[in-house]
Amino acid sequence: MLQYLETEAEAAPTPTANADITNVSRRGVLGGLLGATGLVLAVRLTPANAREALKPYPTGGLKMPNGVISDPHVFIAISPGGDVTIVTHRSEMGTGIRTSLPMVVADEMCADWSRVHLVQAPGDEPKYGNQDTDGSRSMRHFIQPMRQCGAAMRQMLETAAAAKWGVDVSLCRARDHTVMLLDKDKKETGKRLAFGELAEAAMALPVPAVETLLYKSPDEFTLMGKGEVRIVDLHDITVGKAGYGADVRLPGMKYAVVARPSVLGSKVKSYDAAATLKIPGVHSVHEIEGVFTVPRKFGQLGGIAIVADTTYAAIQGRDALTIDWDASPNASYDTDAFTAEMSATAAKPGKILRNQGDPDAAFTKAKDVVTAEYHGQHMVQAPMEPLVAVAHVVDGKAEIWASVQSPYGARKDIAEALKIPVENVTVHVTLLGGGFGRKSKWDFMLEAALLSQKLGGTPVLLQWTREDDIQHSFYHTTSVERIEVAVDDQNKVTGWRHRTVSPSIVSTFKKDDGYQFPIEYGMGFVDVPFDIANIRCENGQAMAHTRIGWFRSVSNIQRAFAVQSAVCEVAHKLGRDPKDFLIELIGSDRNIDPKTSGFPDDFWNYGEPYEEFPINTARLKNVIRVAAENAGWGKTLPARQGMGIAAHRAFASYVASVVHVAIDDDGTIRVPHVTSAIDCGFHVNPERIRSQMEGAAVMGMSNALYSGITFKKGAVEQSNYFDYNVTRMSNFPQKVDVHIIETPETTHAGGVGEPGVPPFAPALANAIFAATGKRLRNLPMGDKLA
Secondary structure (H helix, E strand, O other): OOEEOOOOOOOOOOOOOOOOOOEOOOOHHHHHHHOOOOEEEEEOOOOEOOOOOOOOOOOEOOOOOOOEOOOOOEEEEEOOOOOEEEEEOOOOOOOOHHHHHHHHHHHHOOOOHHHEEEEEOOOOHHHHOOOOOOOOOHHHHHHHHHHHHHHHHHHHHHHHHHHHHOOOHHHEEEEOOEEEEEOOOOOEEEEEEEHHHHHHHHHOOOOOEHHHOOOOOHHHOOOOOOOOOOOOOHHHHHHOOOOEHHHOOOOOOEEEEEEOOOOOOOOEEEEEOHHHHOOOOEEEEEEEOOOOOOOOOOOOOOEEEEEEOOHHHHHHHHHOOEEEEOOOHHHHOOHHHHHHHHHHHHOOOOEEEEEEOOHHHHHHHOOEEEEEEEEEOEEOOOOOOOOEEEEEEEOOEEEEEEOOOOHHHHHHHHHHHHOOOHHHEEEEEOEOOOOOOHHHOOHHHHHHHHHHHHOOOOOEEEEOOHHHHHHOOOEEOOEEEEEEEEEOOOOOEEEEEEEEEOOOHHHHOOOOOOOOOHHHHOOOOOOOOOOOOEEEEEEEOOOOOOOEOOOOOOOHHHHHHHHHHHHHHHHHHHOOOHHHHHHHHHOOOOEOOOOOOOOOOOOOOOOOOOOOOOOEHHHHHHHHHHHHHHHOOOOOOOOOEEEEEEEEEEOOEEEEEEEEEEEOOOOEEEEEEEEEEEEOOOOOOHHHHHHHHHHHHHHHHHHHHHOOEOEEOOEEOOOOOOOOOOOEOOEOOOOEEEEEOOOOOOOOOOOOOOOOOOOHHHHHHHHHHHHHOOOOOEEOOOOEOO
């Protein structure tokens, strides 16, 4: 089992007795961990344009002007005793990323996994590279850099061994944490040097040029793709030893909660804290100024903070507080009325984003037009661990501990808020008890930092309750998707018109104009992969009245629900099998040409160059066939049972899911079996892929049946899991089979954390229709049929 290196951060105590994985100190891994006798390989990690296994990047990537891997962002160290330390720079929230990326390094360098130690990097992108653990891109962007890192270290060790033995480096081969000597026939001689014996000599060597790096072939992998490595945090998470944000303890620390406005944009007019200060354990009350300028970005909402000896006392103090809030322009926000407005907008032409062929003529000539609207409510991430941050601001310096997905972005904004240099801010990343996009926004950390500064240097743990988390979030957008399909007299689809209306995430970052931006309309909207001659995609205006933010799979959720439901509806009308009809619509095997298909010039392809990550219809059709075949598609099922299928490309991966539904006599919707197939290209950790897909089925069921946020008079109506429901043990997908498509090693890696979510809801809706003949078009659908 992988062990953690236990060190202390400079000028700070160990955050918690249970925290086995510790943050890198400001001294860095060299001074704090190894002294001068270990080997450290520094690798610059920039977003990769290609993931070719056996040659350097054709464009972009890691090659510096001098042909050398350089710029210390990620470090590998070998101690004189032979232990290997890997700095892991991504946040762990269940995806296994701080296991999987070090696995790549360890495999390429031939390290013994049991002798590898991990150190969590603080927020420092100039040093470690991009640290935004979101967008399903951690493995997608860093597999190849990590392979380069491990391969370079292996070759430096082999070169050092060759010098010690006085032989050509071709006669030295790393294996099992040693370098062995080969004879002229390349057979083992029995001589070996341990990694620790070579560390000092290897450190004196220049880092190999990218062109000289030799990589392992797949048959040489010992860790990658084997499916035998579990996440390093698994045991501690299971037995309750893992350290999360709320587990951090500092000497003299106080505890706090904040009373925030129920309506976005409201400000404190006045407050009365007399009753609050009488609560035993309450120490003080402080106003936290909010960010009210547009755009707000991730600025704090503002409110009144209550500081106490315990979180419970702080909550009691908040309950006793009287606050008078001023009026906000968002106080009229009513989601029922807003949905009606969006529906009316979707019925009219909108801003054209994709235009292929002559859709107007196709609909004019059509024998029939199938029209349907699909609605989605706001959703909130609601991770099991509510937001929490510990801040210690003293003498012009700040240290923050938090469960955060984007530590460096937080670090920069905290420095600005405190009016201190960014070099004086340290952000330590703890284990995340779920994230789903919410913890990529750091408003909760700003609150903690500002409060600690007001307390004159006293460290403070600022805790959000479940109610705080649900009622003051950055919400998944609400939406109306209207799809019209033209069918000719040969029962062929000749036209496709899709109108999307929903408030945009971009309203968080700039003045809102009511229209979506490329990242949103690149998620299953303008990139619909159908071989239809006439396609038009239009965006209607919808202004945001609450904070809109990232949510696992983002706009793919409502797009896949609409598109894949519509396909099944048309198939039924034409008397076709939904699976066969879906494959027919996708058409021939090809890479879709964005230009000839009428894609907008600013088409967003998950941040990847289209030439390297095209939309490949063969891969999409393959996951459909694999999922259907393994689910037993077409078999006879008992009454009130059915199967539905849906497929979607997201984050450069392809996923298809078949959901088997069973309807109880009382109408309860149950899911006895889900069969999913994923093609994510070159992959490292099959155990984590299966886990993420299983989790996607559970979250997909929550999205489909239970989870919805509604607003009245500008305020969120839900407050906790009793009225913001999620999938529970009483009703969840009973069995999830995951089939991982094996691809050539040179196939670029796609995302895994998010692509499994979008196909679930439409597959479930299609299954319910197959079982009952009832078509459900609104999310959430509810867990009981009327």
